[in-house]
Amino acid sequence: MKKRNLLNLFHVHQVGNFKRLVALPLVMAAIITPGYASSTNKNALEIKAFKADIQISGTVKDASGETLPGVSVSVKGGGKTVVTDAMGKYSITVPENATLVFNYIGFSAKEVVVGSNPVINVTLESSNTALDDVVVIGYQTIRRKDLTGATGSVNTGNTEKLVSRSLPEALQGQTPGVSVRNGGAPGQEAVVNIRGLATFGNASPLYVIDGMIADPNTTVNPNDVEDIQILKDASAAAIYGSRAGNGVILITTKKGKEGPAKISIATRYSISQVPKTYDMMDAAEYAATNTRAYQASGMAIQPGVANYNGRINTDWVDETLRTGSVQDYNASISGGGNGSKYLISGGYFKDKGVLIAREFERASFRVNTETTKGRFKFGENLAFSSSTSKSPFQGGAFAGNPWYDMFSSVPLIPVQDNALISTANPGGWGYGSNANINTFSRNQVAIANITSVRSNFAK
Structure with missing residues (x-):
């Protein structure tokens, strides 16, 4: 009972x-x-x-102790998933005795069984998985070991270290069979030839930027480039037809990557100088030497030399040359998640040449976004660039050559002098004449101040 x-x-x-x-x-x-x-x-x-849910928190780091933002932390077998913040910290509610899985691109996945400790700190090891090297061929990619055409890849990590005024200039010395010639003047475009000259006409290669045929002149910011592939022969560039007869340069710009927002700022300032010039005579030395030469030849001494009083002593090399500088500033923000990626970048570049009155400026802005929905990808690559190039008039015989004129001008001739002001010469610029001092050179300082060529380009 x-x-x-x-x-x-x-x-x-x-x-x-x-x-x-x-x-x-x-x-x-x-x-x-x-x-x-x-x-x-x-x-x-x-x-x-019954098993009760518990709160687990912690920090995820790499082998060097650096925190890892954007690490995926999930419960094995399905369930809640969280992502570490900018400091590598996470917090997640899981059932007792659950297993946490930590995943991060470039690192080996790690599983940790939840115990009684509410704090779980994790160190992820870098993944050394080997990847097949691939090359872009037209609208497709192919493994390098399966490639039969002649191609070249440019390491953009090396080009970013260079002070290059334009994208073609950044290719100099980066891959075999590609020659780059550049005069070095601010805003001057570089000439690129692949495997030498194949024609007496235009031998420039075809440039393709993000799948679009474009002109990579000085308006393109080299800092926006992520990958450069060079197709050198007909078999590699066949998809582009006759326009690829001089080779093809494929350029891919930077895009965002999944993860928290990443801000990048890069600044660079450098100076440029002519390392060595000729030791020129001063005015007194020139007057003495010129006097002896005319006396030895039995000719009358020039009035400007005979009447030299020591008042004028022009250093034409110093008047024509200066210390140049290059300023390069770039900033970008990128990130993404849930199938969407973005990158916004801006840059400012200014090049002041070693010759007076020669400058180049460029301002650029780029937006690259991409959204994936199933098998479809949507996005846009928007780029805006504005550049200004300034230099004195260079055409014709009257412009002369500054590199010749600075070394052949007479130090007895002033750059400017009030005594030379006239209706024809309101600026009082110095010049040579048979009545004073004969010279076959031009006053490059006067040319730089009187004439000016300014080119503006925007796209």
């Missing part, structure tokens, strides 16, 4: 010929305590415990 009375101190439960005494407080605790359940059948009293 079974007796049940919850008001008694003990609960008597008879099984066969034996009696079990269960303390009432234990029974009551099983009934009213959350996370437990009690059930009674004919022969036994069973007490079950």
Whole structure:
């Protein structure tokens, strides 16, 4: 016979010929305590415990101790997933004894069983998985070992270290079979030839930027480039037809990558000088030498030399040359997630040449976005660039050559002199004449101040 009375101190439960005494407080605790359940059948009293969710937090780092933002932290077998913040920290609620899986691009996945410790710090190891080197061929990619055409790849990590005024100039010395010629003047475009000259006409290669045929002149910011592939022969560039007769240069600009927003700022300032020039005579030395030469030849000494009083002593090399400088500033923000990626970048470049009155400026802005939905990708590559090139008039015989004129000009001739002001010469610029001092050179300082050619280009 079974007796049940919850008001008694003990609960008597008879099984066969034996009696079990269960303390009432234990029974009551099983009934009213959350996370437990009690059930009674004919022969036994069973007490079950439910697993409660617990809060786990911690920090994810790499082998060097640097925190890793954007690491995926999920429960093995499906469930909640979180991502580490900018400081590599995470917090997730999981069932007791669950297994956490940590995944990050470029690192080996790691599994950790949740125990009693609510704090789990994880160190991920770099993944050294080898990847096949691929080359872009027209509208497709191919493994390098399967490629039969002649191609070349440019390491953009090397080009970013160079102070290059334009994208073609950045290719100099980066891959075999590609020659780059550049005069070095601010804003001057470089001439690129692949495997030498194949025609007496235009021998420039075809440029393709992000799949679009374009002109990579000085308006393109080299800092926006992520990858450069060069197709050198007909078999590699066949897809572009006759326009690829001089080779093809494929350029891919930078794009965003999945993960938290990444801000990048790069600044560069450099100076340029002519390392060595000729040691030129000063005015007194020139006057003495010129006098002896005319006397030895039996000719009358020039009036400007004979009347030299020491007042004028022009250093034409110093007047024509200066210390040049290059300023290069770039900033970008990129990131993405849930199938979308973005990159926004801007840059400013200014090149002040070593010759006076020669400058080049460029301002650029780029937006690259991409969204993936199933098998479809949507996005745009928007680029805006504005550049200004300034230099004196260079055409015709009257412009002269500054590199010749600075070394052949006479130091007895002033750059400017009030005594030379006239209706034909309101600036009083110095010049040579048979009536004063003969010279076959031009006043390059006057040309730089009187004439100016400014080219503006925007796209």
